[in-house]
Amino acid sequence: MAAKAVRQPLSRERVLAAAVALADAEGVKALTMRRLAADLGVEAMSLYHHLPAKEALLDGVVETVVAEIGAAAVGGNATNGGDEDWRTRLRRQFLAARQIMLRHPWMPGLLGSRRTIPVGLYAYYDGIVGTLLGAGFSHRLAHRAMHALGSLPLGFAQEIFSPSSAGGSMEDDVAEADLAAMAEALPHLTAMVATEIHDVTDPTLGWCDGQTEFEFTLDLILGGLERLRA
Amino acid sequence: MAAKAVRQPLSRERVLAAAVALADAEGVKALTMRRLAADLGVEAMSLYHHLPAKEALLDGVVETVVAEIGAAAVGGNATNGGDEDWRTRLRRQFLAARQIMLRHPWMPGLLGSRRTIPVGLYAYYDGIVGTLLGAGFSHRLAHRAMHALGSLPLGFAQEIFSPSSAGGSMEDDVAEADLAAMAEALPHLTAMVATEIHDVTDPTLGWCDGQTEFEFTLDLILGGLERLRA
DNA sequence: ACCTGAACACCGTTCAAGT
């Protein structure tokens, strides 16, 4: 955030790293050319020497995070040898991808706003498809599996009820609303919360454990694929 | 887009409807106070008489689409009586939700950027949980199912490889790149595309059928839940 | 070659003013 003591020359990599850090710290909304430049101890216009425009900056930011995900997958493969079963391997990779997504909660939204697919993503999915084919999947089923699994980190990273959903839990709304009225309007959710946690006076949905939910869904999909495997 | 012939007075509903239409037509990026006002044939500052700020406008836009999804679910229930099996019912509701998401492809990203959960969403999920409980699900399993299913339309609406992914198919990238080099770097994807479609000279990933992929994943999850049901 | 400062066209928003 503060100006650097030593002023190494700017570079595309340094700019992108600072951009990711800024987005992590204060959200994509705070990621402006002027603010980013200030974080780098430089004038806004200097950035244009390393990136042609803001769109290119955002593309670069997405590509940086995709590379991070790809590196985690490859790194995990190396340390685990080749003796993993396909489910274990994919499970590990998607859990790692989710961890990275959680560190960059703005990523799904930004990814959705890009007009070109980050090239690193192709390599990532190629590895997944390779694992599936190696386990005897047909091309068609591997294709379906790629979509089913691929959308998972995206959807869960912006889960509505997740506690990481930038503050604003159900609690806030309920504080003002009539609790009895809510129980009447949402009988099933109210009953579910009452059963799952036993403090009915705090019916926040912050009790949702995103990690548990994610693993549940992941295993549901992996199990279903195992059953369909040729 | 053009000024109205008859100038009915502005209202929150009219502003929100115009905002959704503008976002559908030109993306959220085009949704500025000034542009929205111009579409309504009015001065930008007039909007502030019906909405306190732009954040409130965006909240209202999200709430409008959520209401649309909720209405589709309830409407479908009415015309289908109560004799549906739980899977058929949820399947129909999620396919309907997906159709609406496809009409508003900016929705997941916008939803992710909101700080408060749209209240209409609680009612929607309450209905889903109700269906599950009615089918004998435990509260715990209904909770898991709610997360697994709930994240599905979000993830798929911004599927990377989907053709609706705002132009920019793989084709564009490949046009510049060496085709042989790609086959080497992405052997499994290349083989998969070659098998699934037979025109290898056009290795676009636009052949992905989002509807088919969505239904496949949906059925994978529904099938898994059926097996876990108490 | 890399960085700067002033300038331009845009944006959300305030405020005093119109009807």
Add this chain to the structure above:
DNA sequence: ACCTGAACACCGTTCAAGT
């Protein structure tokens, strides 16, 4: 009550200028 116009603080970006 509802709408307007000028004004302010911001933003991305161009361009001529500095070293």
